[in-house]
Amino acid sequence: MAKNTNINLFPWQYIHYNNIISQHQMKKSHHAIIIKSNQNIGTFELIWNISKWILCTNKQEKNSCNKCNSCILMNNNNHPDWYHIKKKNTP
Numbered sequence: 001m002a003k004n005t006n007i008n009l010f011p012w013q014y015i016h017y018n019n020i021i022s023q024h025q026m027k028k029s030h031h032a033i034i035i036k037s038n039q040n041i042g043t044f045e046l047i048w049n050i051s052k053w054i055l056c057t058n059k060q061e062k063n064s065c066n067k068c069n070s071c072i073l074m075n076n077n078n079h080p081d082w083y084h085i086k087k088k089n090t091p
């Protein structure tokens with residue numbers, strides 16, 4: 001499995017990233033995904049990168065382009081369609 005070049009995930013996360021992206025590419029993705037994990041193991045980054053790819057308007061296979069307006073808004077934590085909902089008193 002090729003490593004994605006412009007995302008920064010832990011090695012064990014690439015399989016999950018690639019599986020979810022592949023499902024989306026085959027139009028077999030679900031309308032929502034719930035991911036439960038321990039804290040501080042990179043799950044937020046995994047979800048953020050998947051979201052960035054979904055929102056990217058110039059997708060490069062399994063990578064977001066990092067240049068389109070959507071990617072720039074995501075990189076600046078300012079995309080109007082990206083909502084980070086978290087419990088009270090969590091970082």
Ligand SMILES: [Zn+2]
Nearest residue numbers: 056065068071
């Ligand atoms: Zn993009």
